[in-house]
Amino acid sequence: MSNTRSPDASPRSVTRPEDRVSLREKIGIGCGRVAADGTAGTIHTLVNQVYNMTFGVNPALLSTAVFIQRLWDAILDPLFGQFSDNFRSPWGRRLPLLAAAAVPLALFFGLIWWFPTGLGSTGLFLFLVGTSLVFYTFHSLYAMPLNGLLIEATGDYHERTQVAMVAVVFALGFQIFGQWVFPLMQLSVFDSPTSGIRWVATSCAILFLGFALAPVFLCREKNYKHVAATQRKIPLREGLRHARRNPQLMRLIAARFISTFTYNIVGMFGIYMNTYYVFGGDLKAAAPVYGVLGSTYMISGALCSLFVYPALARRLGKKLTFQLAAGVLVLGCLSKLVVYHPGHPWLQLIVLAANGISGAGLTLMTTSMLGDIADYNEYLTGQRNEAFLAAVFAWFDKVGNSTGTLIGGFALLWIGFDATLGGQPQQTLQWMKYSYCFMPLIGAVVALCVMRTYTLDESRVAEIRRALDERHAASPPPPPPPPPPPPIPEVNA
Numbered sequence: 028m029s030n031t032r033s034p035d036a037s038p039r040s041v042t043r044p045e046d047r048v049s050l051r052e053k054i055g056i057g058c059g060r061v062a063a064d065g066t067a068g069t070i071h072t073l074v075n076q077v078y079n080m081t082f083g084v085n086p087a088l089l090s091t092a093v094f095i096q097r098l099w100d101a102i103l104d105p106l107f108g109q110f111s112d113n114f115r116s117p118w119g120r121r122l123p124l125l126a127a128a129a130v131p132l133a134l135f136f137g138l139i140w141w142f143p144t145g146l147g148s149t150g151l152f153l154f155l156v157g158t159s160l161v162f163y164t165f166h167s168l169y170a171m172p173l174n175g176l177l178i179e180a181t182g183d184y185h186e187r188t189q190v191a192m193v194a195v196v197f198a199l200g201f202q203i204f205g206q207w208v209f210p211l212m213q214l215s216v217f218d219s220p221t222s223g224i225r226w227v228a229t230s231c232a233i234l235f236l237g238f239a240l241a242p243v244f245l246c247r248e249k250n251y252k253h254v255a256a257t258q259r260k261i262p263l264r265e266g267l268r269h270a271r272r273n274p275q276l277m278r279l280i281a282a283r284f285i286s287t288f289t290y291n292i293v294g295m296f297g298i299y300m301n302t303y304y305v306f307g308g309d310l311k312a313a314a315p316v317y318g319v320l321g322s323t324y325m326i327s328g329a330l331c332s333l334f335v336y337p338a339l340a341r342r343l344g345k346k347l348t349f350q351l352a353a354g355v356l357v358l359g360c361l362s363k364l365v366v367y368h369p370g371h372p373w374l375q376l377i378v379l380a381a382n383g384i385s386g387a388g389l390t391l392m393t394t395s396m397l398g399d400i401a402d403y404n405e406y407l408t409g410q411r412n413e414a415f416l417a418a419v420f421a422w423f424d425k426v427g428n429s430t431g432t433l434i435g436g437f438a439l440l441w442i443g444f445d446a447t448l449g450g451q452p453q454q455t456l457q458w459m460k461y462s463y464c465f466m467p468l469i470g471a472v473v474a475l476c477v478m479r480t481y482t483l484d485e486s487r488v489a490e491i492r493r494a495l496d497e498r499h500a501a502s503p504p505p506p507p508p509p510p511p512p513p514p515i516p517e518v519n520a
Contacts (some may be wrong), residue, residue, distance in 0.1 A: 029168045048181050052245060052246050055246040056242060059241065067166060072209070073208060089436055091152075092152055093433070098426070103167035104421045108418025125239070140228035171414050177394070177417075178413040179248070182398075183184045195391045199332065209317070209318070266387060279387065279393060280424075281477050288461060292434050299459060300375075305371070308451065323376050328383035357468055399488045400483065
C-alpha cells in the first residue's frame with residue numbers, strides 16, 4: 028500500500044503557547060482592518076453610485092479618479108511600509124503610527140462626500156481627486172503598520188490563518204453594513220440626495236475612528252525588542268532587492284495581481300448589470316436589491332472564512348485552498364451567463380455568493396501566506412521587514428486594482444453605455460454581460476496555474492522556523508546601555 032503524502036499532508040504541528048494570539052489582540056487587529064478595509068471599500072462602492080448615478084459625472088472621469096487614487100496609494104505603500112519597519116520609539120514601530128493616522132483617516136473619509144453644491148462634472152472630479160489623495164495618504168500610513176502588526180502577531184503556520192480569519196471576518200462584517208450606505212442615503216427623511224450623502228458619510232466616519240483607534244489600545248508588538256536591539260535600518264533599495272529575489276513572494280504577487288486586474292476591469296459592471304440589465308435603469312428600485320446582493324457577497328465570504336477556509340487550510344494546506352477559492356470564482360463567472368434575466372433580480376445571488384466565497388478565500392490565504400513569506404525572507408536575508416513585504420504585495424494588488432478600474436470606466440463607454448438614457452440598448456447590455464463573465468474567469472485560471480509552483484507548505488515553514496529559532500538563540504544578546512556620565516563637580520565661586 029502506498030504511504031505517500033501530498034506536500035501539505037505533513038504531520039500537524041501543535042501551536043506553542045507563546046505563538047497563540049489572545050482574543051483581545053485578534054479583536055484589535057480585526058477592528059483595525061475594519062478601519063483600513065472599510066474606508067477604502069466604502070469609497071470603492073459609493074464612488075459610482077454617488078458621483079455617476081446621482082450627480083452624472085462621466086464614468087471615464089470617475090475611472091481616472093479611482094486610478095489616480097489607487098496609484099497614489101500604491102506609491103505610498105512601500106514608503107510607509109519601509110518607514111514603519113525602520114521606525115524606532117519607546118512605544119514600538121507600529122502602534123504610534125496607527126495612533127497618528129487614525130483621526131485624519133476618518134476625517135478625510137467624511138470630507139470626500141462633503142463636496143460643495145452646484146459643482147459641475149469637472150468640479151466634482153477635481154474635488155474627489157483632491158480629497159481622496161489626502162485620504163489615501165493617511166490610509167497608507169495606517170494600513171502598512173497594521174499589516175506589519177498582523178503578520179508579526181504569531182510565528183505559527185496555523186495560528187496565522189486564525190489571525191487572518193478574524194481580520195477578514197471583521198472587515199467583511201462591517202462591509203455588510205457598507206452595502207446599505209447608499210440605500211440609507213436615499214431615505215426620504217433627508218431633504219435632498221446631497222444631505223443624505225453628507226450625514227450618512229459623517230456617521231460612518233465617526234464609526235471608523237473608533238475602529239481605527241482600537242488596535243492602539245488592544246494590541247502589542249511581538250518582535251520590536253529583538254528588531255530594535257539587533258537590526259539596522261534597511262534602505263529602500265535593499266528591501267526592494269530582497270523582495271525581488273524572494274521567489275515565493277513573487278509567485279503570490281503574480282497570482283494576486285492577475286486575478287485583481289482582470290476582476291476589476293469589470294468589477295463595477297455588477298452594479299450596472301443589476302441597475303440596467305435587470306431593472307432597466309430604475310435606480311431607486313435597484314438600490315435596495317443591490318444592498319441585498321452586496322450583503323450576500325459579504326455574508327458568504329465571512330461564513331466561509333469562519334467555518335470552511337481555516338479547516339481546509341489545516342487539512343489541505345494554504346496553496347490548495349487558494350486554488351480552490353480561485354476555482355469557485357471560475358464557477359461564479361460561468362454562472363453569469365445564465366442567471367441574469369430582466370425582472371428576476373434574486374438569481375444574481377448565485378454570482379455574488381460565488382464572488383464573496385472566492386474573494387474571502389483568496390484574501391484569507393494570501394494574508395496568512397505573507398507571514399510564512401516573512402519568515403522565509405528572514406531565513407534568506409537575516410532581516411525582518413513585515414510591513415515592507417506587505418507593502419510590496421499591496422503595491423501590485425493596488426496597481427492591478429487601479430489599472431483594471433481605469434480600463435473598466437472606459438470599457439463602459441466602449442460598449443455604448445450612457446447614463447442619461449436610463450435604459451440601455453440591448454447590444455450594450457450583451458457586451459456588458461459577456462465582459463463581466465469572461466474577464467475575471469481568465470484571471471482566476473491564470474492565478475490558479477501560477478500557484479502550482481508555490482512551495483511553502485507546513486513542513487517547509489516548520490523547518491524555516493526551527494532554523495530561525497536556532498539562529499536567534501545563537502545571536503549575541505544586545506549590549507547593555509552605556510553607564511550614565513559622571514556628575515559634574517560643583518565649582519565654588
